[in-house]
Amino acid sequence: xxxxxxxxxxxxxxxxGIRLQAFAAPASGCKFLLVFLRGGLDTxxxxxxxxxxxxxxxxxxxxxxxxxxxxDGALPLDxxxxxxxxLRETLMPLYAQKQVAFVAFAGTDDVxxxxxxxxxxxxxxxxxxxxxxxxxGFLNRLASVVAGMNPIAFTEQLPLCMRGEHRIGSMAxxxxxxxxxxxxxxxxxxxxxxxxxxxxxxxxxFAVREEIMRDLADEADTAGRGAVLPxxxxxxxxxxxxxxxESFDLGFIDVGGWDTHVGQGGAKGYxxxxxxxxxxxxxxxxxxxxxxxxxxxxxxxxxxxxxxxxNGNRGTDHGHGTTYILVGGxxxxxxxxxEQQEVTEAxxxxxxxxxxxxxxxxVLGGLFARxxxxxxxxxxxxxxxxxxxxxxxx
Amino acid sequence: xxTHAARRTKPVSLFVGxxxxxxxxxxxxVVLLALSLASVAGAALLSACAxxxxxxxxxxxxxAVAAQSQEQPIDRDAAGLLDRISWGVTASAYxxxxxxxxxxxxxxxxxxxxxASLPPAVQEQIAAMSIERTSLTELVYALEAQRKSAEExxxxxxxxxxxxxxxxxxxxxxxxxxxxxLLRDLYSPKQLQEQMTWFWVNHFxxxxxxxxxxxxxxxxxxxxxxxxxxxxxxxxxxxxxxxAMLTYLDNAQNATGHINENYARELLELHTLGVNGGYTQHxxxxxxxxxxxxxVNKNDPVASEAPRVRPALAAxxxxxxxxxxxxxxxxxxxxxxxxxxIRGRGASELxxxxxxxxxxxATARNVSRKLAQFFVADEPAPSLVAAMQKEFxxxxxxxxxxxxxxxxxxxxxxxxxxxxxxxxxxVVSAVRLAYDGKPIVNANPMVNWLNRLGEAPFxxxxxxxxxxxxxxxxxxxxxxxxxxxxxxxxxxSAGLFKSEGPNAAEKPAFPQLANALYYESxxxxxxxxxxxxxxxxxxxxxxxxxxxxxxxFMLR
Numbered sequence: 020x021x022x023x024x025x026x027x028x029x030x031x032x033x034x035x036g037i038r039l040q041a042f043a044a045p046a047s048g049c050k051f052l053l054v055f056l057r058g059g060l061d062t063x064x065x066x067x068x069x070x071x072x073x074x075x076x077x078x079x080x081x082x083x084x085x086x087x088x089x090x091d092g093a094l095p096l097d098x099x100x101x102x103x104x105x106l107r108e109t110l111m112p113l114y115a116q117k118q119v120a121f122v123a124f125a126g127t128d129d130v131x132x133x134x135x136x137x138x139x140x141x142x143x144x145x146x147x148x149x150x151x152x153x154x155x156g157f158l159n160r161l162a163s164v165v166a167g168m169n170p171i172a173f174t175e176q177l178p179l180c181m182r183g184e185h186r187i188g189s190m191a192x193x194x195x196x197x198x199x200x201x202x203x204x205x206x207x208x209x210x211x212x213x214x215x216x217x218x219x220x221x222x223x224x225f226a227v228r229e230e231i232m233r234d235l236a237d238e239a240d241t242a243g244r245g246a247v248l249p250x251x252x253x254x255x256x257x258x259x260x261x262x263x264x265e266s267f268d269l270g271f272i273d274v275g276g277w278d279t280h281v282g283q284g285g286a287k288g289y290x291x292x293x294x295x296x297x298x299x300x301x302x303x304x305x306x307x308x309x310x311x312x313x314x315x316x317x318x319x320x321x322x323x324x325x326x327x328x329x330n331g332n333r334g335t336d337h338g339h340g341t342t343y344i345l346v347g348g349x350x351x352x353x354x355x356x357x358e359q360q361e362v363t364e365a366x367x368x369x370x371x372x373x374x375x376x377x378x379x380x381x382v383l384g385g386l387f388a389r390x391x392x393x394x395x396x397x398x399x400x401x402x403x404x405x406x407x408x409x410x411x412x413x
Numbered sequence: 414x415x416t417h418a419a420r421r422t423k424p425v426s427l428f429v430g431x432x433x434x435x436x437x438x439x440x441x442x443v444v445l446l447a448l449s450l451a452s453v454a455g456a457a458l459l460s461a462c463a464x465x466x467x468x469x470x471x472x473x474x475x476x477a478v479a480a481q482s483q484e485q486p487i488d489r490d491a492a493g494l495l496d497r498i499s500w501g502v503t504a505s506a507y508x509x510x511x512x513x514x515x516x517x518x519x520x521x522x523x524x525x526x527x528x529a530s531l532p533p534a535v536q537e538q539i540a541a542m543s544i545e546r547t548s549l550t551e552l553v554y555a556l557e558a559q560r561k562s563a564e565e566x567x568x569x570x571x572x573x574x575x576x577x578x579x580x581x582x583x584x585x586x587x588x589x590x591x592x593x594x595l596l597r598d599l600y601s602p603k604q605l606q607e608q609m610t611w612f613w614v615n616h617f618x619x620x621x622x623x624x625x626x627x628x629x630x631x632x633x634x635x636x637x638x639x640x641x642x643x644x645x646x647x648x649x650x651x652x653x654x655x656x657a658m659l660t661y662l663d664n665a666q667n668a669t670g671h672i673n674e675n676y677a678r679e680l681l682e683l684h685t686l687g688v689n690g691g692y693t694q695h696x697x698x699x700x701x702x703x704x705x706x707x708x709v710n711k712n713d714p715v716a717s718e719a720p721r722v723r724p725a726l727a728a729x730x731x732x733x734x735x736x737x738x739x740x741x742x743x744x745x746x747x748x749x750x751x752x753x754x755i756r757g758r759g760a761s762e763l764x765x766x767x768x769x770x771x772x773x774x775a776t777a778r779n780v781s782r783k784l785a786q787f788f789v790a791d792e793p794a795p796s797l798v799a800a801m802q803k804e805f806x807x808x809x810x811x812x813x814x815x816x817x818x819x820x821x822x823x824x825x826x827x828x829x830x831x832x833x834x835x836x837x838x839x840v841v842s843a844v845r846l847a848y849d850g851k852p853i854v855n856a857n858p859m860v861n862w863l864n865r866l867g868e869a870p871f872x873x874x875x876x877x878x879x880x881x882x883x884x885x886x887x888x889x890x891x892x893x894x895x896x897x898x899x900x901x902x903x904x905x906s907a908g909l910f911k912s913e914g915p916n917a918a919e920k921p922a923f924p925q926l927a928n929a930l931y932y933e934s935x936x937x938x939x940x941x942x943x944x945x946x947x948x949x950x951x952x953x954x955x956x957x958x959x960x961x962x963x964x965x966f967m968l969r
Contacts, residue, residue, distance in 0.1 A: 133663065135623065136675070139875055153877050177867070177888070179875070188890040191865075199897045204955070207946045208896055208962050214942055215964045217887060224893030281576065282569040289573070333569070 049349060049390050050263050050308070050315040052270040053158065053180070055142075056297075058278035059134060060321035061335050062342035063362075063373070064290055065106075066121050070099035071362035077328040081285045081335075091286035096121075100355065105291040109298030113305065113346060117353030120412055122343040124359060124376035126323055130369075132337040134278070137322040142180035144380055146404045157380075157401055159183030161387060162269060164397040170269035171227075173259055178271055186220075188227045192255040192272075198228050234265045256300030260307025263315075277321060281332040301346055313348035316390065316413055320344075320379070326371050327362070340373030343382065349390075349413045356410040357382065380405035386412050491515065492934035493829030496969040497788060498522055498820075499604035501842025503849035504930040506604070519820060522605035523642060523813045529602040534852045539596060542589045544631035549656070550734045552628050554713040556582065583627040588860065590631035591870040595856040598841045599848070609641035609812065610634060611837065612787055614871070616780075617652035617684060618878035619661040621871040625711070629657035630871040645780060645810030646771040649684065653767060656709040656735040662876060665708040667701060668742035677701035679876045685770040687779030692751060699748040703755060703762045706743030709735050729759045777805040781815060786881045788819055789828050797824045830938065833883035834969050836866035839895060842969065843902050843961050844909065847924035853909040862898045866891060896962045903957030926957045939965055 068074045069085040069092075084092035086101050093101025094111050100121070102111055113119045128147055129140045140147060144157030156178070162168045162185040172181050172189035181187045200208065205225050212221040235258055252274055263270050276293055283290040297319075305312050324341035345352070358376035360366050368374040384398050384407030398407050491510040495502040498519065510518045530536065539545055543552065559582065563575035594611070601607050614634050621627045633655050640647040652658045659665045662676035677700040681692045710720070710732065722730050726740035738760040745757040753769060755762050770776055781801035785793035801818045808814035819825055834842065840862050844853065863869040868886075873879050880886070901907040905923025936944070943963045950956035960966060 131675075133675075135620065135874060153875055154880075177890075186888060188888060190890055198893075199900045200958075204896075204900075204958065207949060207959065211940075211943045211946050211959070211963050214940060217892065217964060217967070220887055220889045221892045223889035224891070224896075227889050228893050281564075282573060284569075288569075332564070 048268070048314060050268050050270075050311055051390065052259065052263060052272070052304075052315070052317045054317060054319045055138075055178070055180075055271070055273040056277050056319060056321040057134070057138060057273050057275045058321070059323050059325055059337055060277040060341065061279055061283060061290065061325040062123075062321065062344075063324060063327065063335075064283070064285075065103050065294060065344070066096070066123060066342045067093045067101045067103065068099060068362040069093050069095075069101040073363050074327070079329070080333050081283055081329050083286055089286075097355070099361075103291065103294050104286050105295040106298040109295075109302040110344075110346070113301075114353060118305075118346060118348055118350055120345045120350050120352040121355045122345070122357045122377050122382055122410065122412075123355060124340050124373055125320075125343045125357065125379060125382060126339060126341045126375040126377075127379055128375065130339065132323065132339070134322055134337075139179055141320075141322060141379060142178060144180065144383075144402050146380065146402070153179065153182070155183045156180035157383070158269065158271060159185050159187060160401045161391075162187065164393065164400055165391045168269050169267045171262070171267045171271075173255065173262075173270060173272040178273065181271055186223075188223065190227065190231060192258045198232065200225075230266050231262060234261045252296050252300040253303050256304040257307050260304040264308045264311040279325070280330065280334040280336060283334045305346070305348075308348075315347040316349045316386070317346040318343060318383070318386070319346070324373050327367060327373065328371065338372035339368050340375045343377075343379070345386075345412055347413075351411055351413060356412055357408075377408075377410075378405070381408040382410060382412075385409040389413050490829055492930075492938075494519070496842065497825075497829055497832070498608070499845075500598045500608060500838065501845040501969070502930070502934065503845050504928065505849055507930055507934055522603070523817060523820075525603040525606050525642070531597070531600050531602075532852055535596050535600045538852075538854065539593050542593060542631075544586060544589045544593065548734070549629060549632035552586065553625060553656075553711050553735055554716075556625060556628055557711050557713075583625065587621045587627035587630055587871065588857070590634060591860045592856040593631065594634060594870050595841065595859050596852075598837075599845055599856075600852055605816075606638065606641050608787075609816075610638040612784070613637045613641055613648055615873070615878040616783065617648070617658060618873050618876055619657045619871065620874050622874070624660050626657050626660055626871075629655070629660070633657040634871075642813045642816075643811070645776075645805070645812060646767065648812075649767050649771050650764075652684065653680070653763065654707070654733075654736050659707060659709050659736070664704050667705050667707070668739075669702075669705045669744035672698070672701050672705070674698065674701040677704055680704075680770070683876055683878075685779065686773060686775040687782075690773070690775035690779060696750055699750045699755075700766065702744045702746070702748050703750065703766055706739045706741070707760075707763065708737050708739060708742065710737040711735060726759075731760055771810050772806070774802070774806065777802045777810070780810075781805050783881065784812075784815060785819055788816070789822075789825050790832065791882045791884075794824050797822050830965070830968050832969050833887060834967055835879065835881070835886050836863055836868035836891070836895075837879075838969055839967065840866070840898065843899065843966070846926060846961075847902050847957075848909065854912050855909055857913075858901070858908040862894075862901075865894050866898075895967070896958075899961035899966075900958045903961055904954045923954050924957060925953070926960050927953065931960070935960075935965075939963065 063074070063078075064081070064083060067083045069083070075082050083101065083103060086092050086095040091104045094104060094107055096102050096114065100123075102114065110119060127137060127141055129137045131137060139153075140151070142156050143151055143153070144160070145151055145155070158170065158180045159182055162170045162181075163183065168185075170181065170185070170187045172178055172187060173192050174189050177187060177189045181189070198205075209218075209221055209225065212218045255272065259270060259272060274297065277290075279290055282288070285291070301317065304317070305315075308315050320343045321341050323337060323339055325335035325338040327338070328335075330336055360374075360376065362373070366374065380402040384402045384405050387393055387401060388398055388407055389409060389411070390413055393401070398405075491507055492502045494515055495506050495510060499506060499522075513521070531539070547555075556579070559579050560576075563572060563579055566572040566575055598607050598611070614637055617637065619626055619630065619633065621630050633652075636651045636655065637648065640651060656665075658676070662679055663673045664676035667673040667676065674697055678697045681690065681697060681700065682688050686692055714732065719732075720730075720737075720739055720741065722739065722741050729738070729740040731738035740759060743759060745759070747757045748755045748762070750766055751769065751773075755765055778798065782793060782798045785798055785801060789797060797819065800822065801815050804818040805811075805815045840859055844859060860869055864872070866886075868879050902909075903923065903926070910922065939947075943959075943965060946959050946963075947956060950959055
């Protein structure tokens with residue numbers, strides 16, 4: 020990949036990853052956030068094929084109406100696709116500003132339709148067929164080939180995609196609380212570890228927490244003045260925005276609750292409520308990033324899409340192809356990217372699901388190559404054996 | 414800050430009412446004096462000191478003397494031995510090892526007395542649990558009825574509420590299993606068996622979040638415990654027939670014409686031979702064929718029809734609890750696994766394969782190495798693994814014999830105090846140290862800590878189980894959280910004595926860690942940097958925080 024395409028001022032490493040300096044000056048350049056929607060989001064309800072007669076035929080109870088056909092119909096994206104109306108105030112304005120792009124018919128070649136199997140194989144990013152190394156995820160490998168990265172997982176456990184040789188910290192944002200250890204105790208504890216092999220992680224551990232608390236300090240002030248803080252994902256997203264704009268540059272968070280086998284609803288209902296929350300989170304994140312938003316890329320992805328046909332419980336079952344959503348000031352948006360086809364009965368994969376025309380390692384590999392100016396040998400480390408495709412997403 | 418200032422001016426009055434900080438210094442003086450005067454009677458004296466805080470009665474003097482006379486090198490480090498063989502040193506266990514001698518204590522641990530029981534207060538908590546009072550089969554029948562009645566509700570909102578209740582019940586059962594496991598780890602006298610139970614649950618790992626596994630993990634742990642120090646062949650059979658495993662690795666879906674290789678692959682890769690154990694993709698496919706028809710039936714046979722089976726095969730149908738072998742779903746062709754022809758004939762094909770796998774040298778090596786990683790070092794010496802492998806093969810997969818080969822090795826004795834505690838060992842050893850002889854009433858805070866540290870019971874998403882290596886657990890976030898947990902335990906405000914339910918109040922109490930055990934067994938192993946910090950503690954609670962946060966406490 021040509022270095023001139025690199026958006027960011029970070030430098031790709033020539034060799035094996037070096038250890039990052041703990042909380043030196045934040046790396047200037049791009050900010051990347053992966054939002055993993057666990058449970059198999061029904062992206063057909065998010066990015067709706069309003070031009071497909073087949074879609075309306077097989078989803079008699081849960082389809083989203085075409086734009087203009089009803090008060091809460093889909094919002095027009097182009098002549099064929101529409102956006103879920105729950106995203107009217109949040110994602111739609113960003114789309115209008117050309118900061119949202121969609122990669123429909125995306126996903127993995129894994130056809131197990133198992134949440135775990137598919138999430139794992141995506142997060143490991145090692146390709147199918149080979150022996151899997153559960154100790155090496157693709158975001159960790161990315162952090163090892165790009166110099167100066169300061170990654171973090173906003174989760175309790177380090178997710179598979181961030182496991183590996185590059186040391187990455189994690190901290191869930193739901194339970195951010197003032198550290199119980201006061202500064203005097205912190206210094207005393209650190210002094211016990213000075214002569215040991217743990218002195219670096221102990222020092223970094225205190226530093227990460229302080230970094231997070233410092234970045235989030237004015238949140239407490241806001242609350243102290245009686246302002247109502249947002250809840251759930253919106254609050255977490257706001258915190259992520261603060262942390263990614265101030266200290267970190269590669270983030271991961273997962274959001275669950277998308278496994279809608281029963282009563283998923285249409286323009287209103289369960290899924291609409293979850294999408295509303297997700298959209299508000301993205302808007303809050305964008306606002307919090309401030310001037311960094313123009314250098315930001317957020318990728319929202321789920322392990323698979325769901326069946327085209329609704330099931331007997333007004334829900335949908337595990338499917339295959341899904342739609343990736345890219346949001347951010349760095350995104351070349353307002354459009355669909357990648358291979359596409361019409362949504363028809365004949366075009367279904369195994370007569371039930373959307374097909375995968377845009378394999379995730381190719382898509383993300385192409386994206387990372389443009390963002391970080393990765394050479395082909397570095398791409399090969401991030402996604403071994405994959406053939407990156409440049410969809411000019413940024 | 415207030416206490417810090419107060420300490421400078423009025424150090425003694427601050428601790429009036431505690432048997433606290435200043436008292437410990439006096440206690441240390443007494444203990445050290447006594448030990449130097451009469452080292453042979455050390456164990457008896459120690460127990461006398463500990464009796465001040467209401468611990469167990471002193472062992473017969475004769476026993477202590479006898480143990481002393483045939484003292485082995487390992488006898489001189491009872492605390493180190495306990496930190497490795499048990500879930501963590503406690504005052505009472507320390508006395509027991511000193512009294513019995515390490516060799517005798519270790520032999521008891523390897524072959525535990527079935528009559529050795531939990532303290533009554535702990536046994537009562539466990540006996541009240543649904544997972545103790547109701548069989549797995551009955552639990553699942555009830556859950557299935559609950560699920561089906563929820564499904565029949567036509568109103569979407571009411572259906573969602575009913576389904577929510579169903580999920581809460583599943584969560585409750587998983588919570589019980591986690592609580593029971595932790596209570597046993599804390600208070601069971603059969604400590605090695607409890608460690609091995611965790612080891613096997615982790616080796617044959619299942620993830621509670623899938624389907625009904627939350628209801629199954631309690632039973633899964635129970636049956637693995639029964640064989641934890643027994644034969645590997647039995648352990649393998651238990652996991653291969655348990656609904657939790659058959660569900661988790663999708664073998665319940667594996668049927669002739671609809672092959673699912675998931676379990677077959679992990680059975681070879683993780684449970685037996687190991688990833689470089691010499692099997693091929695073809696072996697995986699053939700083993701998957703052997704495994705066809707082994708599944709789970711969640712229907713109460715009284716209330717539902719039995720699956721239809723061709724008359725010629727009906728006699729081969731097996732139903733034991735939730736486990737089902739359905740001949741209609743089995744591939745009756747011959748298979749070749751690892752070069753051995755398995756004549757197609759039904760359920761006994763799997764027995765033949767498990768025999769072969771459990772006796773395979775690659776399995777012996779893979780399991781021995783993993784045991785050595787758990788009990789000796791992240792990178793165990795090849796000679797140690799070879800000795801264990803040899804014993805595994807000689808004893809036909811006897812786990813106690815294989816462990817004995819490890820424990821008798823010079824590498825084991827040399828490795829004490831060097832293995833980094835994973836979160837389970839950190840959390841459990843801290844609570845054991847703090848509340849030996851004073852059983853906690855609520856293990857939920859421990860589950861929450863383990864969740865924060867990423868090693869909660871039955872919660873590893875992938876089939877490889879939690880890592881046994883230091884590098885998985887010594888990251889920055891991990892260490893920072895450990896210190897906060899150390900503080901919660903050290904301050905006594907952790908919620909461990911707060912019973913469930915409304916208006917439950919916790920009696921404020923903090924543990925006494927600066928005790929006879931500390932001065933006898935711990936202090937001399939501390940680095941000077943650690944001792945200097947402990948001396949700067951301004952309260953006994955803070956002293957606890959520093960001890961539980963010390964580098965030495967992170968090692969076992």
